Amino acid sequence: MLTTAMVSIGLITAVDHVSEPTQVEASVALKGGKWASSTITYSINPGTESTIANAWVKAANEINSYQVIKFVKTTNGEVKLGQKNTTDQTELGITSAWLRGSTYSRAEAYLTSSQSLKNREGRNYAQRQYATALHELGHVAGLKHDSCPSGVMYYASRSNVSTIDKEYLAALVKLYGTSAAKTTGKVTSTQAPSLDKSSSSQKGVVQVSYKPGYGINLWKSFGTNWTGRRLVHGSKWKYFQVVTVNGKTWYNLGTNQWLDGAYLRKI
Numbered sequence: 001m002l003t004t005a006m007v008s009i010g011l012i013t014a015v016d017h018v019s020e021p022t023q024v025e026a027s028v029a030l031k032g033g034k035w036a037s038s039t040i041t042y043s044i045n046p047g048t049e050s051t052i053a054n055a056w057v058k059a060a061n062e063i064n065s066y067q068v069i070k071f072v073k074t075t076n077g078e079v080k081l082g083q084k085n086t087t088d089q090t091e092l093g094i095t096s097a098w099l100r101g102s103t104y105s106r107a108e109a110y111l112t113s114s115q116s117l118k119n120r121e122g123r124n125y126a127q128r129q130y131a132t133a134l135h136e137l138g139h140v141a142g143l144k145h146d147s148c149p150s151g152v153m154y155y156a157s158r159s160n161v162s163t164i165d166k167e168y169l170a171a172l173v174k175l176y177g178t179s180a181a182k183t184t185g186k187v188t189s190t191q192a193p194s195l196d197k198s199s200s201s202q203k204g205v206v207q208v209s210y211k212p213g214y215g216i217n218l219w220k221s222f223g224t225n226w227t228g229r230r231l232v233h234g235s236k237w238k239y240f241q242v243v244t245v246n247g248k249t250w251y252n253l254g255t256n257q258w259l260d261g262a263y264l265r266k267i
């Protein structure tokens, strides 16, 4: 549950069809459950308005970019994403997950429809839909609330969110890890085709060496113009070019994708 008001409303986790509200305010804690696989299928409910459908897909893609978990869109996903009208104007989203033991079997998440948001007090909460989608998908993955007000997983919303934050990512890594298989997959290419476009001119492989649970920025040029993407500690990447600019080394992962050599080791 994400609200606009500073009131304490916990997330609702429904366990085997029995609703069980919980009140939790801690630094991105884990719900105690997770999906069996780090690949989680989702579908957008029929009739969902396009701005909300787009917010869900954009948020899923943002989370996917860190390559810890992967939301895959299908016609009948384990996770159903949609919209609902609400009489509570402070409610922006809600997530329910069903557990079998400590494994999620299915989940549902809703963003409040823009129509009902616009109708109340003339305030436009539509701009918060993407931030709310990131938040609700965090719940879907197994995250609780963050005690820090600047966090994406804080229970009250911010509209100026463009990415998930370090705490969010660290919690995902804690739950799903970064398996050797996934790392190998990246090097051999299928998981990140956009980074492997020019594999014929491969020059080597680097590994992100920063801090467990954290990622480093992938830049469009040398330290400016962030791609919006971070590559997680321990992940391995093919590089195609090495450039030194003002004493700093930059590795090119393909067209307009650069990593700071200070956080990389060659393998």
Ligand SMILES: [Zn+2]
Residues within 6 Å of the ligand: 001, 002, 010, 011, 135, 139, 145, 154, 155
């Ligand atoms: Zn919440």
